[in-house]
Amino acid sequence: MEILHTAAALHAYTENCRRAGQRLGLVPTMGALHAGHLQLVQAAAAACDVVVVSIFVNPTQFNNPDDFRLYPRLPEADAALLGPAGCTVLFLPSVEEMYPQPSVLHFDFGPLERVMEGAHRPGHFNGVATVVSKLFHMCRPHQAYFGQKDWQQVAIVRQLVQDLSFDLELVSFPTVREPDGLAMSSRNRRLSTEARAVAPRLYEALEQAAAGVRSGVAPTQVQQQAAAYIMAEPAFTLEYFEVADAQTLQPVEAWEPGRSVVLCLAAHLGGVRLIDNVVVE
Structure with missing residues (x-):
């Protein structure tokens, strides 16, 4: 498993894969991986020749500074899990790499984002759409994998793919739960x-x-x-x-x-x- 830290390195790697006729899968995550994430990686590995997993705690989708500060960050433990699950490339960018300058772009997903998470976390989906768009451009995957625990997020990303004509297939998988029913998170x-x-x-x-x-x-x-x-x-x-x-x-x-x-x-x-x-x- 290769570990890349820059957008340029990721883009060069995936473009070489495309030229070689390989199929690319992308699993965007914020790390602190659990079985739900690994299910997505394994599914991508079964369908694609190359699997890119990104780990990036995206500051622009947090409207609570304490939540961002306390979000679990376990890159070494995550990397140890990813190789056996089928990850080919781990993309570990810094905040400066993903946002070399502050983003001024604003997405509006209409009624999709004015309820539930969008209503209670102002700006959250703007941050999600921004970072996901960046990852899609950097990696140019054939398929992108998301979990359904974030049902509204999947709906937002689906709209993003349609409206911006990203040439990829969005694949979602059911929520993985603990034995007592708690959704893994x-x-x-x-x-x-x-x-x-x-x-x-x-x-x-x-x-x-x-x-x-x-x-x-x-x-x-x-x-x-x-x-x-x-x-x-x-x-x-x-x-x-x-x-x-x-x-x-x-x-x-x-x-x-x-x-x-x-x-x-x-x-x-x-x-x-x-x-x-x-x-x-």
């Missing part, structure tokens, strides 16, 4: 033992809500019951629980035949912000 490392013990309550709320959706319980009632279940544990501060159209991400007010919905939440637990979702066909 790099931020889970920051949970105390006590917080970790109650964290699965989020997935329990999602599963109960999904059962309500399948039974035809009204969307507002599904939302209220899920919120009440989460907040019954005093350690949680619920930021949002939304019942939304799985494609448009807009709130669902009444059920329609054949419509897929996504149940999305964000909550704070012991100073750590956690997100999760479940899709109901």
